[in-house]
Amino acid sequence: MRYDAAIIGAGADGLAAAVMLVRSGLKVIVLERNERPGGRCITREFHPGFQASPFCDELPPIPPEIFWSLGLARLGAVFVPASVSTALWRDCAKSLAGNAGLFRAQSAATIRAALERSEKDILPQRKASFWTRSQPVRDAWPGEAWAARSLSDLLSGGISDAGARALAVAEALGPRAAHPDLAGSALHLLAPPSGSGLVAGGLQRLADSLLAAAQGGGAEILCGLEVTDIRRHGGKATGLRLADGTEIAARAVVSTLDLKRTFLSLFAWNDLPPEVGNRVGSFRMAGGTARLLFALDSLPERPAFATGDLFAGPIHIAPEDSQFGTAYAAWRAGTIAPHLPVILRAISATDPRCCPTGAAVMTATVACVPGCLFDGSWTNEKRDALREQVLVSIERVLPGMSARIKACELIVPPDIEEALGCTDGDLWGGDIASDQMLGFRPWLDCAAPRTPIDGLYLAGPSTAAGILGTCVSGVFAARAVMADLKARRLK
Numbered sequence: 282m283r284y285d286a287a288i289i290g291a292g293a294d295g296l297a298a299a300v301m302l303v304r305s306g307l308k309v310i311v312l313e314r315n316e317r318p319g320g321r322c323i324t325r326e327f328h329p330g331f332q333a334s335p336f337c338d339e340l341p342p343i344p345p346e347i348f349w350s351l352g353l354a355r356l357g358a359v360f361v362p363a364s365v366s367t368a369l370w371r372d373c374a375k376s377l378a379g380n381a382g383l384f385r386a387q388s389a390a391t392i393r394a395a396l397e398r399s400e401k402d403i404l405p406q407r408k409a410s411f412w413t414r415s416q417p418v419r420d421a422w423p424g425e426a427w428a429a430r431s432l433s434d435l436l437s438g439g440i441s442d443a444g445a446r447a448l449a450v451a452e453a454l455g456p457r458a459a460h461p462d463l464a465g466s467a468l469h470l471l472a473p474p475s476g477s478g479l480v481a482g483g484l485q486r487l488a489d490s491l492l493a494a495a496q497g498g499g500a501e502i503l504c505g506l507e508v509t510d511i512r513r514h515g516g517k518a519t520g521l522r523l524a525d526g527t528e529i530a531a532r533a534v535v536s537t538l539d540l541k542r543t544f545l546s547l548f549a550w551n552d553l554p555p556e557v558g559n560r561v562g563s564f565r566m567a568g569g570t571a572r573l574l575f576a577l578d579s580l581p582e583r584p585a586f587a588t589g590d591l592f593a594g595p596i597h598i599a600p601e602d603s604q605f606g607t608a609y610a611a612w613r614a615g616t617i618a619p620h621l622p623v624i625l626r627a628i629s630a631t632d633p634r635c636c637p638t639g640a641a642v643m644t645a646t647v648a649c650v651p652g653c654l655f656d657g658s659w660t661n662e663k664r665d666a667l668r669e670q671v672l673v674s675i676e677r678v679l680p681g682m683s684a685r686i687k688a689c690e691l692i693v694p695p696d697i698e699e700a701l702g703c704t705d706g707d708l709w710g711g712d713i714a715s716d717q718m719l720g721f722r723p724w725l726d727c728a729a730p731r732t733p734i735d736g737l738y739l740a741g742p743s744t745a746a747g748i749l750g751t752c753v754s755g756v757f758a759a760r761a762v763m764a765d766l767k768a769r770r771l772k
């Protein structure tokens with residue numbers, strides 16, 4: 282059996298690509314190595330009766346036209362509107378308002394414009410060397426000017442209050458390890474770590490809707506099967522080989538794995554054209570995020586000074602201007618800074634069905650936690666120490682939280698790598714830096730979703746479209762496959 286398209290990975294991008302391709306009458310297979318589809322959009326019981334999504338609570342927004350064209354609302358994916366973030370210190374709380382809100386609106390408008398720019402790369406391209414075909418006239422990307430600016434510098438121009446500025450930095454960086462004083466860090470404003478709002482019923486509901494849409498259209502989704510090789514013939518991708526030795530022939534292959542995982546684990550190194558090997562080798566990826574899932578007897582007391590609905594949105598714990606640089610420097614050295622950026626989320630406050638009545642689920646997402654520690658791998662003692670450190674930070678702003686804990690699961694970057702196959706546990710598919718963003722993501726001056734291997738398309742977080750929203754890179758890869766099939770570029 283030969284398929285029109287074989288998709289590697291049944292996360293949001295892989296399933297969105299499958300929906301688009303089957304709707305245009307193509308024969309599609311999706312291969313997922315885990316026992317169930319969803320990728321990072323899963324929700325599971327981490328303690329009897331308590332549910333949470335282990336890798337993230339919220340994803341970047343799905344652009345409205347893609348959300349509606351995938352028919353997700355009809356299939357049950359309902360988003361709770363994104364809520365206001367709060368910074369919480371021992372004795373005061375602050376939400377983003379005024380100029381800080383303006384930055385958000387400005388980045389949302391730039392992301393929309395970049396989405397339009399990225400769509401241009403889907404047009405079929407004339408046969409030429411991959412490395413030269415899009416270069417003669419390189420259209421500027423919206424937001425390119427931020428490649429030379431630092432986040433601190435950009436924000437200090439508009440936000441005078443130190444607390445509000447620290448919150449704006451914390452919100453832009455999210456749980457990524459980055460230094461806001463470095464040139465190019467302003468690009469984080471184009472890569473919102475969240476903003477879709479929570480999915481009622483957990484992220485699994487989003488995965489289930491995408492799965493229903495893909496299967497309803499006739500896509501074959503096979504789980505528990507790991508892809509080990511992308512087969513090539515005459516320089517073109519011709520299908521896949523699985524860990525059990527099965528071979529699958531396809532006219533097009535779409536990989537939703539990150540750049541390094543796609544090219545370094547699914548091809549032999551010496552089978553890659555040298556310029557591909559060089560770029561992939563120099564592409565920087567590193568995990569920096571840890572997560573704690575808390576099953577609680579009840580929600581902690583809301584501090585009297587915190588106005589508004591504190592538990593409806595993300596809570597940044599005591600952000601400070603100097604904290605981000607120090608935490609980043611420690612992360613680069615493979616150590617853990619004493620004061621880490623922590624984002625708390627009271628999941629059960631917006632979705633009470635995730636735990637028994639009266640109880641609560643909270644998550645803590647922690648930035649600048651290295652995947653590789655300078656003194657060796659993550660032992661149980663090191664995990665316990667990190668858990669303790671985060672709890673001490675939380676106790677400072679929400680006293681009494683520790684006493685309510687019934688169970689706590691800690692997830693560090695190696696666990697993320699093991700569960701999702703992301704290189705080094707990097708959920709973002711590569712550093713957000715001027716040589717790895719917009720028109721340079723992932724190839725220098727060449728557009729994804731196409732790759733230097735004809736017939737192989739890249740979706741997922743390492744692509745330019747991957748930063749613009751959830752499902753976007755899958756949909757764009759599918760459109761590129763359809764355009765190339767129509768132009769008879771795929772046999």
Ligand SMILES: Cc1cc2nc3c(=O)[nH]c(=O)nc-3n(C[C@H](O)[C@H](O)[C@H](O)COP(=O)(O)OP(=O)(O)OC[C@H]3O[C@@H](n4cnc5c(N)ncnc54)[C@H](O)[C@@H]3O)c2cc1C
Nearest residue numbers: 290292293294313314320321337472474508702741742748
């Ligand atoms: C700017 C930006 C912000 C982002 N914000 C967040 C965020 O806040 N939180 C977050 O988690 N992500 C975030 N992401 C990542 C983004 O959400 C992802 O691009 C996308 O949503 C995840 O869907 P996916 O299908 O690409 O990957 P995944 O959900 O990771 O799915 C990949 C699937 O492939 C499977 N797989 C791996 N190896 C193999 C193999 N060899 N064979 C078969 N299957 C395999 C895995 O099991 C997994 O199911 C962000 C990305 C960017 C760039």
